[in-house]
Amino acid sequence: MPEITVPTKATAAGMDADLFDTFLDQLRRYVRDRLIPAEPEVIEANRVPDEIIGEMRDLGLFGLTTPEVYGGSDLSLTQYIRVIRELGRAAPAFRAIMAIGTGMVTTALKTVGTEAQKQEWLTRLCGGEIASFGLTEPDSGSDAAGLKTRAVRDGGDYVLNGTKRYITNSPLAGIGLIMARTSTENLPGNKHVSAFLVNMNTPGITIGKPDAKMGQRGALIADVILEDVRVPASALLGEEEGAGFAAAMKALDPGRLSVGAGALGLAERALDTGIRYATERKAFGEPIANFQLIQAMLADSEIEIYAAECMMADVTARADRGENVLRKAAAFKVFASEMCGRVVDRVVQIYGGAGYLAEYDAERFFRDARIYRIYEGTTQILQLQIAKHMLREFAAL
Numbered sequence: 001m002p003e004i005t006v007p008t009k010a011t012a013a014g015m016d017a018d019l020f021d022t023f024l025d026q027l028r029r030y031v032r033d034r035l036i037p038a039e040p041e042v043i044e045a046n047r048v049p050d051e052i053i054g055e056m057r058d059l060g061l062f063g064l065t066t067p068e069v070y071g072g073s074d075l076s077l078t079q080y081i082r083v084i085r086e087l088g089r090a091a092p093a094f095r096a097i098m099a100i101g102t103g104m105v106t107t108a109l110k111t112v113g114t115e116a117q118k119q120e121w122l123t124r125l126c127g128g129e130i131a132s133f134g135l136t137e138p139d140s141g142s143d144a145a146g147l148k149t150r151a152v153r154d155g156g157d158y159v160l161n162g163t164k165r166y167i168t169n170s171p172l173a174g175i176g177l178i179m180a181r182t183s184t185e186n187l188p189g190n191k192h193v194s195a196f197l198v199n200m201n202t203p204g205i206t207i208g209k210p211d212a213k214m215g216q217r218g219a220l221i222a223d224v225i226l227e228d229v230r231v232p233a234s235a236l237l238g239e240e241e242g243a244g245f246a247a248a249m250k251a252l253d254p255g256r257l258s259v260g261a262g263a264l265g266l267a268e269r270a271l272d273t274g275i276r277y278a279t280e281r282k283a284f285g286e287p288i289a290n291f292q293l294i295q296a297m298l299a300d301s302e303i304e305i306y307a308a309e310c311m312m313a314d315v316t317a318r319a320d321r322g323e324n325v326l327r328k329a330a331a332f333k334v335f336a337s338e339m340c341g342r343v344v345d346r347v348v349q350i351y352g353g354a355g356y357l358a359e360y361d362a363e364r365f366f367r368d369a370r371i372y373r374i375y376e377g378t379t380q381i382l383q384l385q386i387a388k389h390m391l392r393e394f395a396a397l
């Protein structure tokens with residue numbers, strides 16, 4: 001394993017800039033020399049090797065967003081998202097294994113968790129326990145607040161029943177943040193939705209067989225079936241019924257930034273691969289990189305990657321200044337994921353027939369990129385959200 005200085009926070013605005021640059025540089029080498037070469041193993045076994053999960057733990061990657069007091073390095077959002085972009089260059093499974101914990105679950109805990117909950121769960125997350133986030137159900141995805149999973153108070157406990165669908169990491173996770181309704185009525189502000197911090201080995205939880213997917217091998221998803229799952233009342237996030245939806249939505253901000261950054265990293269990797277191929281492959285007696293129509297595809301990809309890079313820097317800086325970035329995080333996620341789709345498509349085109357063969361990376365990049373436009377808010381749902389806020393703002397003028 002390459003030597004990496006595990007970060008510790010040095011300033012109120014995140015890690016000291018020099019230390020962070022050193023860390024990022026070391027991480028870049030870890031991605032290049034360790035994670036990318038391990039991709040064939042991840043694809044073959046459809047899981048991240050335990051040894052690498054152990055290394056990621058040792059490198060402190062599971063505690064990047066955890067406050068120092070609970071053992072983490074408390075990176076600013078700008079720094080954290082830059083880390084995700086670097087990880088995004090390697091197979092998406094590496095990002096998935098840690099980012100559900102460092103992104104959505106940690107954010108929800110930091111936003112509404114009680115001190116006792118933070119003490120217990122943030123410490124565990126930071127120590128490297130794998131986390132899952134259970135919002136989607138068979139009959140509710142985009143319409144997240146329409147969930148059916150029930151949590152009923154019974155003395156000092158809650159009893160959970162329902163089914164969660166497509167839950168990333170669930171076959172490996174020790175920790176689950178599970179959204180369930182605590183009221184049969186749909187309440188204003190979606191106050192019928194609560195969130196529960198659940199040990200995934202609690203009796204009554206069954207994890208389905210991992211779903212076969214189009215891409216992103218090693219990033220496992222499965223159903224989570226909850227049958228009379230009894231959790232203590234202290235598992236209710238914020239110890240307040242109805243805080244779940246707001247927490248989940250808040251958690252989706254860094255989640256969407258993370259997806260955007262992952263898409264950006266993948267687009268950069270794919271473009272690097274495309275440039276190399278274009279200079280090596282010959283047609284009509286010369287490298288295809290000499291042809292202007294190939295150059296146009298390379299240049300368009302570079303332009304769009306640069307635009308996503310600027311959006312990422314802007315939205316994360318705004319978030320670190322305390323601005324509400326709901327709209328801009330959605331905009332970045334939409335742009336970066338759609339951009340990534342266009343870049344990987346061009347790279348397949350640059351590869352020609354080889355781009356269609358499983359033997360070459362271009363084909364895998366194309367498949368891996370597709371989900372970025374769907375999860376954590378489809379492009380359409382985010383368009384609606386952006387427009388809703390624009391129109392609301394206009395009406396208030």
Ligand SMILES: Cc1cc2nc3c(=O)[nH]c(=O)nc-3n(C[C@H](O)[C@H](O)[C@H](O)COP(=O)(O)OP(=O)(O)OC[C@H]3O[C@@H](n4cnc5c(N)ncnc54)[C@H](O)[C@@H]3O)c2cc1C
Nearest residue numbers: 133134135136140141142166167168375376377378380381
């Ligand atoms: C690989 C993978 C990993 C995932 N990981 C997780 C996870 O860890 N946790 C979790 O909770 N969920 C997870 N999901 C679920 C994911 O977030 C949902 O699939 C996604 O939000 C879309 O929901 P849906 O599949 O129910 O689609 P639907 O909501 O059924 O949407 C279908 C289509 O209709 C469109 N649509 C829906 N409503 C509208 C509207 N009002 N206007 C216009 N168009 C609309 C959508 O944009 C989409 O194109 C994962 C999914 C996948 C495939």
